[in-house]
Amino acid sequence: MxxxxxxxxxxxxxxxxxxxxxxxxxxxxxxxxxVKLLLAPVKYAKYLAWLMLEIARANWAVTKIILARDMPIRQHLFKTPYTQKTDVGQVIFANSITLTPGTITVETEDGHFLVHAVSWSEDDPDALADMDARITACETAGGA
CATH class of the missing domain: 1.20.5 (Single alpha-helices involved in coiled-coils or other helix-helix interfaces)
Structure with missing residues (x-):
């Protein structure tokens, strides 16, 4: 490189x-x-494309927060459930949260993650539920 x-x-x-x-x-x-990779390649490729777009959108939002005079930061810790059956799926979800600027997966517990958001809004749980559903859809049969 x-x-x-x-x-x-x-x-x-x-x-x-x-x-x-x-x-x-x-x-x-x-x-x-x-580690068995029980992921559908085409669905996962579509998910990665969607994730790149979401990362770009989140970058823009965080940039606007940082450059604002009053820096409208609303930090918040909240739990978000996960529905993935495989460890790989759960890791992908936790890392996707962390890759998205302004959010980070702080802790992993059975059935949910603890997430910190720099600029929390009422839409964040719904957005993470959408991300969770997209990753779960990438998992193939046999992930139980």
Missing amino acids: SGIFEPFIIGLGVASVLLTLFITSRMDAQDGDR
Whole structure:
């Protein structure tokens, strides 16, 4: 990503990839623990496109808050339930909340996340419920 294509730099990149593959294969040989990705690829790609748009919208909203003279901040902690059946789905939901500017997943509990919002509004729980439903729709059968 640096734009420098010298043999030494490329060699370091290749060496780091090979070292990572070696360590990963050794770790897998020890415990055999694997995470099943029970996601529908097309639905998940659509979700990622939607998420990028939501991140852009949230960036714009947070920028307007920061640049406003009175900085209309309404911090709020609230619980939002999740409906994902898989751990991967729950991680995607929690990280999607955190990726969206102005919100962060603070804590994970059974059945819900604790979320902090910088500029809370009455619409936030509904927006997160929509995000939750979109991620749940990406999960495939067998996620129970």
